[in-house]
Amino acid sequence: MQQEQQPLHQRLPHAPPGKETTSAADQQLHPLLLADPPQTVYDAAPPRFVDAPAAVAAEHARSAIAASPLGKVAPDALASGGKGVPPDVAASEMLAAGASASLANFPRRVLQFSAVALYSSLLFINIAILIFLAYNWRIIWPFALCYFSYIFLIDSATPYTGGTDRWAFIRQWSFWRGFGEYFGAELVKTAELDPAKNYIFGYHPHGIYAYGLFPNFITQYSGFAKKFPGITLRFSTLDINWSIPIWREIQMGLGTVSVSAKSLKHILTKKGPGWSALIVIGGADEALMAYPNTNDIILNRRKGFVKVAIQTGASLVPVFTFGENDLFWQVNDESAPAIRKAQQRLAKLLTYSLPIYWGRLGMFFLPRKTRLVSVVGKPINVVQNDNPTREEIADLHARYVQELIALFDAHKDTYIPHREKDLHII
Template identity: 40%
Template structure:
């Protein structure tokens, strides 16, 4: 196979974009492991007290991720995220106003491999969320496992990420002053195993926990579809029933994280590597689905709202798909 090398003369801004995205990919794949190794390694050096002090702080601060986290606007507004946005590029599209006095649940679809659109739009300030939705603060929900890693947990919280469990979501939704948005990648880790160019399969049929939460707190549900999310990485073929898919499913159940064997381009060549393709991502935020608060919703009420949500998500996709180069004959499939 011939390697398609990148030209030697590339504008500095594109080099910077590649560098920032490389850092982002590294953060997803290896930063947590590096933080854990650093924490343990320091214990066997003259700087052992750093880990001891951090462990003390960690114990005292252990509930913070579940109580809205500790976001830093400075970190979310760093200029480097502008390079991240422009690499693809990533766009946030608003379809209607949202009341900053309410708390919302954003259902983000599809998960993709590394949720690039969700990170760019809801974990940084560089795609204009605060301008489009003044008074609202997005909190991206992420697997609780990552908030147990020393140092890494603080990095995650600085961007507005919080653990994806009921305790964390309930804290956001019960805030009477409003203005909180719980952003949930509904398909979760399993959906990442289906993420590849041209895929429109969403894991939603049996995902009803977020529906129950919305009813319990009377929080409007907002469907969000990120066009292009599945286009930025290829994935090794893993049809359901294959040995690879069975192995991936088993590991996902054991560890709580999925292990998609993804690939795209490299840093200095376009033929292979773990860098995402430069494909545009358009994240469209739909209209809120209002409902009455039900502290103890019945299964019938949950199923009814779930059906309505599915219909609104499909409607959002159909209304915008041709604008973002999705063929007319392609539709969402729910599993």
């Protein structure tokens, strides 16, 4: 007759007092038993980036183990980090614990992927909608007539006069929190900004799509309003965006305005104290230079924003987002020189670049999961002058470049220690 299996607790090895029973086999057990709750680890992440939901999931996993035969046998071993757990515990117990942690995190991961995929695909979704509406023009033409009449007769000046907050609820959706969590986004403040003044924020680098703007400036995921109280920020973009139906409404919902000098001057001189504009200085050309582990930016020939700053008296604030260039791979001069030349010609013709890029799983709408840390530098005070000379513009531009370099050098080892190239200004 087959002997009855002894209860597991009777098969535990008994160690003399003061001695450990941990064996080499114990080290092969699931990490949940032998270590602290798992964290989402990013390069050089400060303590605040501990993935709290993951730690909660780990606690659920520990509870699952405690309810299993293993937990009934050695609750003290679980509490002490796994010491004394017998080596003959079934591997299925360990796998069940890992599965429990993964399942607990699943809804959160879905939210992250959904938020990032939606934001990445907004323009393409808009184009698909326009194609559908054009195909069904016989049905929608009365609505289209009303819409275009509204745009040209009532709303045409809005992008040039400070934008609007009528669609502000779009950037306040809690749904977008998943976007910030996906990237471990953070906004770093290095100096106070006087809400009685106006500012031009210079954002670097452009990257493929300036992803760092969304969690750190457009939405309140990173707490811009709390860190810079009294500052009302508008985000400038190319005028071509105001020519695309529906897309223009999405842009205004995100708080964007025209990047033209007329638009910027209106914000900085007529909207009141604290009103400020953010400009992605490198623009379309810089998007074609975005490669992982590099930090190439176009700035030497970008002096228009400096002229506007002098004319309005707005202080200049350099901003560098570490990780922006690391989100996608794209074709380059070496892999596809003919394609790159065509892209450069189109960028000059359309003022809008068309990079061919891919991220995780080879998908254009799923960037690599890289930390996005936007560091806001100290403001550069500007003396107002309606008619600045070339020398004044050049001097202020040089000061801005120096401050940006200093900002990058002060934080590069903390946020991008894996970089292959330091800041390279073209």
